[in-house]
Amino acid sequence: MRGASGLPRLTELEIAQLYRNAANWPLPAKALLGGAVVCLLWIAGSTFYLSGSRAQLHQLEVQEGVLEQQVALKTSQAAGLESQARALETMQGRFANLLRQLPADTEVPGLLEDISRLGAANGLVLESIELLGEQPRPLYIELPMQIGVTGAFPDLAAFINGVAGLPRIVTVHDLAFSHANPSLLRLSLVAKTYRYHQQAGDDLRESSQALAESRPPPPIAYDFASLRDPFQSPSRQRVRPVGRPATGPDLARPRGVLESLAVEQFEMVGTLSLGTQTFALLRGAASIHRLAIGDYLGPDHGRITAIHDSHVELAELFPDGQGAWLERSQTLALNVNS
Structure with missing residues (x-):
């Protein structure tokens, strides 16, 4: 019997006869039928029994990703824990030092x-x-x-x-x-x-x-000595010479021969050691002079304060024009071509 579509249509009698003859089916037909039954059971079980478990599995996977991100964050924080602990100790030490500068009683x-x-x-x-x-x-x-x-x-x-x-x-x-x-x-x-x-x-x-x-900002070094008074006209004031306040020289002291020549006319040509004492060898006025620490040189009451292999240090005194004396440093470098 054929339907309107031209395909054969099985009647109930034919289906029953087909079921009774299932034992006589060939092996491939039996395997195909068994596979079809298994697929139907798997689809039904997946639809009715595994859908909830699948949704729960998806939620657990999302939570796993979040936990992995948290573990990575905690790992990076733990890696910097030692440096943070050292920074905390430094801050605590600074805090203690600042507290020591704050007296407990009025001073x-x-x-x-x-x-x-x-x-x-x-x-x-x-x-x-x-x-x-x-x-x-x-x-x-x-x-x-x-x-x-x-x-x-x-x-x-x-x-x-x-x-x-x-x-x-x-x-x-x-x-x-x-x-x-x-x-x-x-x-x-x-x-x-x-x-x-x-x-x-x-x-x-x-x-x-x-x-x-x-806490107030750290103090800034202000070189006020060489700056003019901003509250006076530049034409009415004199700029103070640069130097450190110092005690005036002994004007009654007899001046040496080398104090009549400018310091710029001398050059260092070497050093000389005699026992524990070191001398500087300076060339000036067409001759070599041997000077020790404390000797005078130049017209500005210059005294040698230090002798090194590469240079000589002097301290000169000069008036500031207001009745006081100032001190400045002068250096004579070694002339390597001498």
């Missing part, structure tokens, strides 16, 4: 003595020092004081630099200049020192952060 009397000494050393007139009220902070207590001094601009600059370089922590704020007279300036400033807050917390992390935020 205002000693600070006042240091400020007075700095003012006198720089030729300033200390007009007033007014202690202001304490200002508590989370880790420390500020001790501000209002200071008024009068003097020349380079001396005021040296005074400020000296205050900022005191052994105790002192910061300078609110600088204000005004003319005391045509040649002098009046400086008003607030100097703050600090002491440790006894009731501060012991949390090292919070303390270090608070101290880092409040």
Whole structure:
């Protein structure tokens, strides 16, 4: 019997007869039928029993990827743990050093003595020092004081630099200049020192952060000696010669022959050792001179302070034009062609 499509259509009788004759089927047909039954069972089992397990497996795979990323992150963090521990020890040491610079008790009397000494050393007139009220902070207590001094601009600059370089922590704020007279300036400033807050917390992390935020910047070296006063016209002032303040020379000392010649007229040609003493051999005035440490050379009261194989060091004295004396260094290098 054929259907409308032309394909043979099995009736129930034919199917039953086919089932009864299954035992007589050839081996390939039996294998094909068994494979078909197994495929049907696998599809049914996968559809009804394994779908939930497959979804759970997918979730576990996603979690595995996340855990692998976390393991890689923790591994990199563990690799830098030793360096971080050393950095923490360094920070703790710096923190301890800073705490040692913050006195537990007020040291205002000693600070006042240091400020007075700095003012006198720089030729300033200390007009007033007014202690202001304490200002508590989370880790420390500020001790501000209002200071008024009068003097020349380079001396005021040296005074400020000296205050900022005191052994105790002192910061300078609110600088204000005004003319005391045509040649002098009046400086008003607030100097703050600090002491440790006894009731501060012991949390090292919070303390270090608070101290880092409040710590003043490191002082900057200011070469004030060779700069002009910005509060006066350049035509009305003289630029100070460069040099270090020094004690004046003994003007009654008899001058030697070599002190009548400029230092530039000498050149070092070698050294000479006699026992433990070393001499410098200098050529000048058409002859060789043997000089030791402490001998004088040149018109500016130059004294030899050190003798090396490659050069000789001298210290010269000269007036600054304002009644004081300054010292500068001079070097004579070895003439290798001599």
